[in-house]
Amino acid sequence: MQFGSLKTELIYDTIKDEMAALSGGSLECALFPKSLALIEREYPQLSREQAISLVELVSNALSEKQKEKISLVATVPPAFSLKTKRIQNVVEDLIKNAKKSILLTGYSVSEFVSEMIDTLVEKSQKGVLIKIFFNDIKSQVSIEKILRYRSKFLQVYNYTNKEDKMAALHAKILMVDDADVLISSANLSYHGMAGNIEIGTQVCSEKIVKQINELFKQLLFSKVFTAVNE
Numbered sequence: 001m002q003f004g005s006l007k008t009e010l011i012y013d014t015i016k017d018e019m020a021a022l023s024g025g026s027l028e029c030a031l032f033p034k035s036l037a038l039i040e041r042e043y044p045q046l047s048r049e050q051a052i053s054l055v056e057l058v059s060n061a062l063s064e065k066q067k068e069k070i071s072l073v074a075t076v077p078p079a080f081s082l083k084t085k086r087i088q089n090v091v092e093d094l095i096k097n098a099k100k101s102i103l104l105t106g107y108s109v110s111e112f113v114s115e116m117i118d119t120l121v122e123k124s125q126k127g128v129l130i131k132i133f134f135n136d137i138k139s140q141v142s143i144e145k146i147l148r149y150r151s152k153f154l155q156v157y158n159y160t161n162k163e164d165k166m167a168a169l170h171a172k173i174l175m176v177d178d179a180d181v182l183i184s185s186a187n188l189s190y191h192g193m194a195g196n197i198e199i200g201t202q203v204c205s206e207k208i209v210k211q212i213n214e215l216f217k218q219l220l221f222s223k224v225f226t227a228v229n230e
Helices: 006-022 033-042 048-067 087-097 111-125 144-148 190-195 206-221
Strands: 069-075 101-106 129-135 154-159 172-176 180-184 198-204
Touching: 006 033, 006 048, 033 048, 069 087, 069 190, 087 111, 087 172, 087 180, 087 190, 087 198, 101 111, 101 206, 111 129, 111 144, 111 154, 111 190, 144 154, 172 206, 180 206
Parallel strands: 101 129, 129 154
Antiparallel strands: 069 198, 101 172, 172 180, 180 198
16 A cells, blocks of 8 residues: 555554454454554654554554455456456356345346246245346246246346336346345346356445445335336
8 A cells, every 4th residue: 555655654564464463353452562652653743542543543444445355257258268257157156155135136137047047036935035126027038937936035126117218227236145246237148148248346345235225225215116016
């Protein structure tokens, strides 16, 4: 991390090293003796309380940063060698490993993901709460099983805009256990999972999860989506 000052970079690195040594333990300032000593030596004009406040500020910022993980995911031709994860693998792993909840949006769904659909139904039957948001459900020809097995654990919502026929639910989101989120350009189809060039991000962030949940609460409250009950 670049601060433009060797002093501040040294303090930052020392706090970071002491945090790593705690291995997820308490962030009490008493456990940062090297950092406090370094701050008081380099900035003697600061009081003890100010030095402690500085350690708390940096350690809390580092703690929040460590909670968030972001990685690039992509769909590219099979012959390509990627260091990034492939979207299809991420989608399959997220759904397979879900323990509590799944939020999924589908602009276009095809038979190519029939195994994923089977897994979603099975998860719902085991008590995993699944909410699926479809665009123009009448145009989706590969979701009969999802509709057939709707329940309190498998909730289906539809988006249509009668005033603007060109408007659509175009977002592609998969959120699992209120912890892990995939946001990408890929549809749940052959081209989205294997044929196209698609790019997205996999995010582990409490902040992003809260924002997504709040967004969909607002959309449901505003009746942008209609629950499919028939």
